[in-house]
Amino acid sequence: MSRRTGLTPGRLGPGDVLRVGAAGLRARPARVILSALGIAIGIATMIAVIGISSSSREQLLRQLDELGTNLLTVTPGKTMFGDDAKLPTTALAMVQRIRPVRTAAATGAVEASVRRNNHIPETITGGISVQAASTGLLTTLEGAVVKGAWLNDATAAQPAVVLGAEAAKRLGLTRTGVQVWMGGRWFTVIGILGPMPLAPEIERSALVGFPAAEELLGFDGSPTTIYERSSDEAVESVRAVLPRTVNPDNPEEVTVSRPSDALEAKAAAAGAFTNLLLGLGAVALLVGGVGVANTMVISVLERRKEIGLRRSLGATRGQVRLQFLAESLLLSALGGVAGAVLGALATAAYALSRDWPPVVPPWALGGAVAATLLIGTAAGIYPAMRAARLSPTVALSTT
Amino acid sequence: MTGIVELVAVTKTYPGGVHALRGVDLTIARGDLLAIVGPSGSGKSTMLHMIGTLDRPATGTVRVAGHDVAALSDRELSALRSRHLGFVFQQFHLAPGVSALDNVADGLLYTGTNRRARRERAAAALERVGLGHRLGHKPSQLSGGEQQRVAVARAVAGDPPLLLADEPTGNLDSSAGADVLAVLAGLHESGTTVAVITHDAEIASWCHRQVRLRDGLIVDGHDHDDRGPVALLKGAGR
Ligand SMILES: Nc1ncnc2c1ncn2[C@@H]1O[C@H](COP(=O)(O)OP(=O)(O)OP(=O)(O)O)[C@@H](O)[C@H]1O
Numbered sequence A: 001m002s003r004r005t006g007l008t009p010g011r012l013g014p015g016d017v018l019r020v021g022a023a024g025l026r027a028r029p030a031r032v033i034l035s036a037l038g039i040a041i042g043i044a045t046m047i048a049v050i051g052i053s054s055s056s057r058e059q060l061l062r063q064l065d066e067l068g069t070n071l072l073t074v075t076p077g078k079t080m081f082g083d084d085a086k087l088p089t090t091a092l093a094m095v096q097r098i099r100p101v102r103t104a105a106a107t108g109a110v111e112a113s114v115r116r117n118n119h120i121p122e123t124i125t126g127g128i129s130v131q132a133a134s135t136g137l138l139t140t141l142e143g144a145v146v147k148g149a150w151l152n153d154a155t156a157a158q159p160a161v162v163l164g165a166e167a168a169k170r171l172g173l174t175r176t177g178v179q180v181w182m183g184g185r186w187f188t189v190i191g192i193l194g195p196m197p198l199a200p201e202i203e204r205s206a207l208v209g210f211p212a213a214e215e216l217l218g219f220d221g222s223p224t225t226i227y228e229r230s231s232d233e234a235v236e237s238v239r240a241v242l243p244r245t246v247n248p249d250n251p252e253e254v255t256v257s258r259p260s261d262a263l264e265a266k267a268a269a270a271g272a273f274t275n276l277l278l279g280l281g282a283v284a285l286l287v288g289g290v291g292v293a294n295t296m297v298i299s300v301l302e303r304r305k306e307i308g309l310r311r312s313l314g315a316t317r318g319q320v321r322l323q324f325l326a327e328s329l330l331l332s333a334l335g336g337v338a339g340a341v342l343g344a345l346a347t348a349a350y351a352l353s354r355d356w357p358p359v360v361p362p363w364a365l366g367g368a369v370a371a372t373l374l375i376g377t378a379a380g381i382y383p384a385m386r387a388a389r390l391s392p393t394v395a396l397s398t399t
Numbered sequence B: 001m002t003g004i005v006e007l008v009a010v011t012k013t014y015p016g017g018v019h020a021l022r023g024v025d026l027t028i029a030r031g032d033l034l035a036i037v038g039p040s041g042s043g044k045s046t047m048l049h050m051i052g053t054l055d056r057p058a059t060g061t062v063r064v065a066g067h068d069v070a071a072l073s074d075r076e077l078s079a080l081r082s083r084h085l086g087f088v089f090q091q092f093h094l095a096p097g098v099s100a101l102d103n104v105a106d107g108l109l110y111t112g113t114n115r116r117a118r119r120e121r122a123a124a125a126l127e128r129v130g131l132g133h134r135l136g137h138k139p140s141q142l143s144g145g146e147q148q149r150v151a152v153a154r155a156v157a158g159d160p161p162l163l164l165a166d167e168p169t170g171n172l173d174s175s176a177g178a179d180v181l182a183v184l185a186g187l188h189e190s191g192t193t194v195a196v197i198t199h200d201a202e203i204a205s206w207c208h209r210q211v212r213l214r215d216g217l218i219v220d221g222h223d224h225d226d227r228g229p230v231a232l233l234k235g236a237g238r
């Protein structure tokens, strides 16, 4: 049809569309800021939620990297009659004989409680367990002593105790050389341990040597946990042979686990435990989108004469529609960019305050951009259609 | 030679049953300077809408620059307006906070020219209406007469052969109005066809040709081109 009449409207370049859309916003800065704020809050919430949980996950994964995943623990399971099983007293020596095993150590639960003095009733344990520990434990767990010293062959036979970090805290002890009441006699605190993320049970324990436990606390010598480290590649093969090695007669009474699995699960959970907050962000985003649509409808109503003028200047319906869609898109993009920056800043501030590595996944930023464009389009379609339907004569009317 | 505008038996009825035009025949020749006069409500603006292709007639034929408007799509009508028509309204419709230059350049947005060419042509158009020294001024920094001249510059920046004005001096005092009229007269001198709606008998008498409307009908269309409008304007002692 246009070929016949030779009448083809001039095309608006992308730059012109953006400029025309931006011109509408520039005329009303306060309103623009207020209606972009809704989008900004929604996007910022979502970015911060995703960013903070990603940062926490990253922190856990880094910790995992540092701690290694080659530690296995062996504990007694149940007998076929449902009773608590026991590990043979030879278990540690057997484990140490497996070829890929680099280091191994054992702890054994002792029927005793630890107290600051003998006036506190025995039933109050403070959640601290007393355990016999083999001297290789610290090396196997790659732990560290923050005060004093770890057990050696000599102190392992004496009334000497090393406290886990949490145990020391609960007893209110910050230095060594003090006495604690254990199993009806005094023990000297010779060391306090640092944190043990892979063996939190050790953090809550008071540890004495195997000989001392047997001699002074009536310990039967049967270990309750064996810790073992091998090379990374051998973990699975070691895991397969551990039950038979530890208890050749009843391998089914042995439980083998990998403490790093718990951390890994925690890391996975940290990445996913945010649906509620994400939902809140989505609601804010939706409200923001309604705000943008509202602003655009008002904008079209107020600017009927401008629209008529543009039509009289030769704007097609499509070009008017494009102008208001561009305006709506710019408005929500403005909110989206501000929100993404705010969300990233909030993530960084929170992560740095906890010594986490700040992480904002690129897919979250991409998602924010996509959501913004989607909202801008959805909010702009109806007002833009209304604008395009206006009669060109409205510019001429004097009222 | 056929006219640049031809209306044949044009009628227009608004919703509510107002017969704003009741069979209008009008031919505007190229190079005309035409005054449209008549009492309020007689259908002047409605007829200008028809001439300017801003609205379609109920019955009858409107032909602009050789195109039958009824046969054109919205896109084609828009192209026709951007290339052949310029509009000046009683209100100036300038974007506040935007310089005179950019207001005029914005008027060329739909002609398919690039931004630099638009600004160059806008500057030339402002020069033509005597505002070459006011390019960077915002509407709020201009007098009413100057603002209306900016609006005229916007209408003619694309060199449309036909300029339509609906009471262009209606919001101006007589001296500012005379400035605007002088600009229109100058455009007419250089070959643009101009049609002006006016209530001012003096302005009407400056034009070659008057079309008088009453109750949606042309009652009187006579020529009196014994004297040129510029001479008249000069004679009016501005
Ligand atoms: N959009 C509209 N809807 C309904 N009636 C209208 C509309 N526009 C104009 N009219 C009516 O059509 C008639 C002609 O109107 P028009 O605006 O053409 O008159 P006019 O000659 O321009 O008057 P004025 O000198 O006051 O501007 C009037 O009776 C008016 O009330």
Ligand SMILES: [Mg+2]
Residues within 6 Å of the ligand: B044, B045, B046, B166
């Ligand atoms: Mg009118």
